[in-house]
Amino acid sequence: xxxxxxxxxxxxxxxxxxxxxxxxxxxxxxxxxxxxxxxxxxxxxxxxxxxxxxxxxxxxxxxxxxxxxxxxxxxxxxxxxxxxxxxxxxxxxxxxxxxxxxxxxxxxxxxxxxxxxxxxxxxxx
Numbered sequence: 001x002x003x004x005x006x007x008x009x010x011x012x013x014x015x016x017x018x019x020x021x022x023x024x025x026x027x028x029x030x031x032x033x034x035x036x037x038x039x040x041x042x043x044x045x046x047x048x049x050x051x052x053x054x055x056x057x058x059x060x061x062x063x064x065x066x067x068x069x070x071x072x073x074x075x076x077x078x079x080x081x082x083x084x085x086x087x088x089x090x091x092x093x094x095x096x097x098x099x100x101x102x103x104x105x106x107x108x109x110x111x112x113x114x115x116x117x118x119x120x121x122x123x124x125x
Contacts (some may be wrong), residue, residue, distance in 0.1 A: 004069065005028050005029060005033055006033050006036060006069050006121065007069035009029060009033045010036075010067045010124075012024060013026075013061065014067060016059075016061065017061055023061070024058075026056065026057045032105065035104065036098055036122055037057070037059070039098055039105060040124060043096055044062060045061075045063060046060060046061055046064065047059070066123075067122065067125075068088075068122060068123060069122045070084075070121060070123065073100075073119040073120060075118070076099065076117055076118065077117040078112060078115055081097070081112060084097060084120050085097055085108060088123040089125060090125060096125065097122075098123065099117070099118045099120055100119045100120075101114075101116040101117070102116070105121065
């Protein structure tokens with residue numbers, strides 16, 4: 001375990017996916033990780049529920065090829081989003097790049113639509 005909660009959570013999901021385990025429990029989480037999970041839920045990649053009392057997140061993997069945190073978290077302007085899309089995602093129409101903006105976490109399409117740049121946090125497809 002490292003100090004990066006987002007990277008740890010996504011690594012746990014990828015490890016479970018590799019051994020074809022469809023459900024897992026994440027014991028360390030943050031607001032950023034939960035917002036990222038919300039974006040993944042909107043794209044129908046995972047389902048999750050938070051148990052505040054036990055301080056865990058139960059994640060159910062629906063369809064997911066890969067999800068990774070981007071380290072270091074590069075700052076990207078609106079014009080540079082395409083560069084990172086080509087670097088991390090196999091196709092423009094296939095994957096999602098998550099960007100932390102001053103309006104919260106957004107996927108790359110919403111960031112371009114709202115003309116916002118920010119730090120590249122993660123990608124998944």
